[in-house]
Amino acid sequence: SAEPLVLGIESSCDETGVGIVRGTELLANAVSSSMDEHVRFGGVIPEIASRAHLDALIPTLRSALDTAGVSLDDVDALAVTSGPGLSGALMVGVAAAKALALATGKPLYAINHLVAHVGVGVLDGGALPRSLGALLVSGGHTEILRVDALASDVTLLGATIDDAAGEAYDKVARLLGLGYPGGPAIDRIARGGNPKAIRFPRGLTLPKFMGTADSPGRHRYDFSFSGLKTAVARCVEQYEARGEEIPVADIAASFQEAVVDVVTSKAVLACREQGLENLLLGGGVAANSRLRELLAARCASAGIALRIPRPGLCTDNGAMVAALAAQVVMAGGRPSGIAFGTDSGQP
Ligand code: KG4
Ligand code: ZN
Secondary structure, eight states: OOOEEEEEEOSSSEEEEEEEEEEEEEEEEEEOOOOHHHHHHHGGGGGHHHHHHHHHHHHHHHHHHHHHTTOOGGOSSSEEEEEEOHHHHHHHHHHHHHHEEEHHHEEEEEEHHHHHHHHGGGGGSSSSSEEEEEEESSSSSSSEEEETTTTTEEEEEEESSSSSSHHHHHHHHHHHOOSSSSHHHHHHHTTTTTTTSSOOOTTTTHHHBBOOSSOTTTTTTOOHHHHHHHHHHHHHHHHHHHOOOOOOOHHHHHHHHHHHHHHHHHHHHHHHTTTOOEEEEEOOOOOOHHHHHHHHHHHHHHHEEEEEEOHHHHHHHHHHHHHHHHHHTTTTOOOOOSSSOOOOOOO
16 A cells, blocks of 8 residues: 555653554554653652653553564654653654664654644544644643644744643642642532632733734744743642641633633634644543643634544654654655754754
8 A cells, every 4th residue: 555554662751652554544552651750759750761661662552463464574763752842852753763763664754743743633524624724732842833734844833931731730730738739620620610719820911922913923823831830839738827728729711711722712713823824633631621621712713623633642642643754644744864963953
């Protein structure tokens, strides 16, 4: 068949992923997470993540090959996330991919992690539309991208200048005693709270940051969540100082509303101003029920078609790396060789 069989490796954070695709068809997506080992620290510890990747890589590779029912000989191309991510963690996947490329003689493609979060969209709904924006929200990143050509022309329109959205969820969950990772816990408890109970700050939405459509401010499409996190901390302290019970559900719902309001409004604004008729949502926070609800409503009002891949493809995984590499192969992109390093590079 003309569709390339591609094996992709992902190790930029705490997930060891090996995915196999044939063109836009998903054959396997094996993921091993070291999250359990980070829970007691309340965040991902890079050194622990790197060691976990070393342990998990070969078993995850075997599992993906088993599931897909293919052997390494069958594979047309190899791919690996080269960045951005934790450098020690990235190095494990990159070294493994280079070793596989050397041993098998297969071409190897270095893949940008952020663009892979977009490229994975082809596995759920087929070829991506032209005129595409992407909103990526996870524990490691919060970005708005403009995708003119998946394989060669992706522009970073905006990004967080401090914490990522998922990181803010995790930090606020910790303040509220909800455990780690905090996103799912806040999502759940917020359903029983009033999102209008407390008006928390919407980062980088003041006119001095936004500017106007004709004269955009420097942070028009950027995000900031550290002020929000501090505001939640002050709020909790005030209840404690007064000896009052902390209204956890109301605070969670109000915090969540602040995050979701900002990311959805800026993503829709970017699409309108850039003339993008489609928006793809990616990253672990894409699982958030309020985010899905508000983004769907705002996209519908703005006439923007929204695509959200299934949850297992939104969180970090190897199939996204393979899916993007397959697009690069089909667009005639050249392999990367084996001399590339890890990079914190933008798309
Ligand atoms: O993409 P991901 O699995 O890993 C990276 O960070 O790259 O995303 C994990 C993040 C965590 O911060 C977690 O709290 C958040 O996604 N998350 C959520 C939800 N599920 C996971 N945040 C809000 N609501 C959720 N339902
Ligand atoms: Zn990611």
